Amino acid sequence: MRRVAPRVRFAPSPTGYLHVGGARTALFNWLYARRHGGTFVLRIEDTDVERSSADMVTGILEGLRWLGLDWNEGPEVGGPHAPYFQSExxxxxxxxxxxxxxxxxxxxxxxxxxxxxxxxxxxxxxxxxxxxxxxxxxxxxxxxxxxxxxxxxxxxxxxxxxxxxxxxxxxxxxxxxxxxxxxxxxxxxxxxxxxxxxxxxxxxxxxxxxxxxxxxxxxxxxxxxxxxxxxxxxxxxxxxxxPLILGADKKRLSKRHGATSVTEYRRQGYLAEAMVNFLALLGWSPGDDRELMSMNELVESFSLDGISGGNAVFNTEKLDWMNGQYIARLPVDQLAKAVEPFLGEAGLWPPLVSGIDQAWLHRLLDLLRPRAKRLTDFVDLARPFLVDTVEFDPEAIEKHLSTSGLAGHIAALKGTLDTAIPFDEPHVETAVRGSAAERGIKPGVLIHAVRVAVTGRTTSPGLFEVLALLGKARTIARLDRLLLFLATRS
RNA sequence: GCCGGUAUCGUCUAGGGGUUAGGACACAUGGUUCUCAACCAUGGAACCGGGGUUCGAAUCCCCGUACCGGUACCA
Known part of the structure; x- marks a missing residue:
């Protein structure tokens, strides 16, 4: 029975970056304000001149914005109680x-x-x-x-x-x-x-x-x-x-525990939505069994009653799982936007090979996303698809390229693959399985070898999807390379 | 030391005088399958200890223990 709309504040001291504990405090304040139609004030407590810095202020604002925690009053937006810097x-x-x-x-x-x-x-x-x-x-x-x-x-x-x-x-x-x-x-x-x-x-x-x-x-x-x-x-x-957020050793979170700043988590490929969801559930519960909750659901369910008494250990495995869940659900165009900077940093985007456009990237990401926990995972996952030629992993060579008569099988497969029209998943599958049957070998032999040929690795998304996405030309080219490799090796 | 807080699976937690103590992550096993994931199913796994109160305590009270925080002309 609240008579007046609440006014809450988050008052960080710019003597350090925005760490996850501070971020969660900010989130709780923000949720509380939203829940009750109140005002969220951001105030910078920079009275410790020695240790405060303008860069830290920038970092904190950036971190809050990334998480989607906008403030009704505070730095850069002003308000009736300005200034919001204590130093002023x-x-x-x-x-x-x-x-x-x-x-x-x-x-x-x-x-x-x-x-x-x-x-x-x-x-x-x-x-x-x-x-x-x-x-x-x-x-x-x-x-x-x-x-x-x-x-x-x-x-x-x-x-x-x-x-x-x-x-x-x-x-x-x-x-x-x-x-x-x-x-x-x-x-x-x-x-x-x-x-x-x-x-x-x-x-x-x-x-x-x-x-x-x-x-x-x-x-x-x-x-x-x-x-x-x-x-x-x-x-x-x-x-x-x-309650506070602790490291795995139950000690107050510090640099020793690895990443503690929200900016660091962004850099490591976590989605803001996942971070928020995870943080909200650290020390707070909606009272039922819900885990994956959108901002709106959090706002609707948030209550101080749900905050638990004891300190909570920051559990990175669960964050990873949650991030994976968000990656799995993110609309593909948004996913692409989120992944591109990471690919770019690795020199994979924009791609150097032709025939790759946004639509193709979207197909690729849909193929890869169940395998990614963080956005950074896409770099490694996507590499074989975005480069011209792939390196064969030594382990893959040993495991799948030492089959006797493999060169003959691959040569035959090339021919069969030509009959896959269109070059889509079902036709490619028919071609590969058919070829294996004709040669009297198990499909797996061919599948594994071809996987190495096109990705260089022992693991990848379903091979037929991979080939279909790669297209006939790139597939054939990689099979030729495998043939060459096989020839020079024996 | 003193002051304050907290205590449910390894972790995050739900619950709360009578429950097979629930869910999630992680883990294990199985299913699916061309691999790896994802996904589905199954499983192991907890009420800090001791006293009270009560017909009955994990739940309420007290004590202890452990842990966390504070103990600045830091915030």
Whole structure:
């Protein structure tokens, strides 16, 4: 019974590429917004100047667009709450910080980084936790002016109230914290840049965010945020913390696990639709047995209730299967469009041999697609069809080209093949089987040898389809080459 | 250490006081067949442990364990 349309946001930090975990968080936000007719805001949290970069922003936007996760407000599209880069909202955070200062919710801290670090180390040596000791909370006026005169750098800390705080998480349920465990955290650094806690809360207030859907790793930050919302006199949004995505070793996903950025998956030949479908099912379920779901189905079925509690291991085998399913179902013209760049990169497209056009490519792709898990698989699969001459695989030579009398059989087959009119699958099959019968050999002998002749390999799509697609001229040419090979070998 | 979270086949998950604990990937076997896939069928495979509550617990509660996250003038 929602009264207002929800406003959700995805707020990546451009200190790295868009990894699959972030992509899934974005997807959940996007689905939630779509499901409830809400607004999906994209906000760039680039307050860490040291580690943020414009290239990363570009990469993140690209990744989101590839996945089809468009944003209603944010970079490049603007919106009523612009700007959507935190680095352009610095004044706002400074104002907010001084607002808390005057309201008595915050205070200046002159403690040096060295002192803080030392205290922390000492405590750790004792096996204790150290929380900021509020040394600067009750500084005398004299001391303050002394420090100011000395030009001591000052940060602003939030004064954490006593008691407890909590929130009703949409995924985890009620979560309660004793504020005794929360230190007076810095909200404005001495360089006047806000920390994450300040900027995120200020922006969520300013941008009227109603639902914060983010990673599990933010749970322990949330009480700080709740405290801030409280201090600003703002309504806290609903929170939903989604479990993390882990590698096969159940550790947080990192480069060690291979590909982690969505761009990398695109490069490896995964379809965006498959990626989205797979990601959606990592940590979420529609509640029934559906697996293959379109964007529209996902939108219609999405609910925070379906998010599971535990972390999920990223299972590449299942992604591969799913990608294969999408490859199998993709309309052939779209498939061609998706495959061409990969063929092009391998120097196979546009093709160097004549007689190859779009229609022919479509037939080829239809032949190959049940054998492909990724778009990159098409390169290897399609190669024999797009080149002039094929290399004979050593294993194939040994397995299928050592039959005695093979040259004679092949020569005879050439003649029979001439009678295949038209040169289509059924006629080719009749010709090959007929030829085998005439020579008194099993069809398999001929089939396997011809397969090697035309593809160079032991495996390929059904031979008769292959020959029909290749056409009579190319087939005969390859048989001649086989004959030549056989002759020079003996 | 402290704070918080999570726990169903190897993996993703459904379910949830009484079920033969369901599906998917992967795996195995069989079918199809000219090979390889795809496809179809079949099979093996799970409720972390211990206490409670209850006629009955995988399900609710507590404890433990394991794992994950946080513990910054990073986000």
């Amino acid at each position: 909202r610095l004044d706002r955070y400074r104002t907010a910080a001084s607002q808390l200062l005057t309201a008595g919710h915050a205070y200046y801290c002159y403690c040096s980084a060295d002192r803080l670090r030392e205290e922390r180390e000492k405590a750790e040596a004792r096996g204790e936790a150290w929380r900021y000791d509020r040394a600067c909370l009750s500084l005398s006026a004299e001391k303050v002016s002394e420090l100011e005169a000395a030009g001591a750098p000052r940060a602003i800390r939030f004064k954490v109230r006593t008691g407890s705080t909590g929130f009703d998480d949409q995924v985890k349920g009620r979560i309660e914290f004793d504020t005794a465990h929360i230190e007076d955290f810095v909200i404005l650094r001495s360089d006047l840049y806000p920390t994450y806690h300040l900027s995120v809360v200020v922006d969520d207030i300013d941008m009227a965010i109603t639902d914060v859907i983010r990673g599990d790793d933010h749970i322990s930050n949330t009480p700080k945020h709740v405290l801030l919302f409280e201090a600003f006199g703002a309504t806290t949004p609903r929170f939903a913390h989604v």
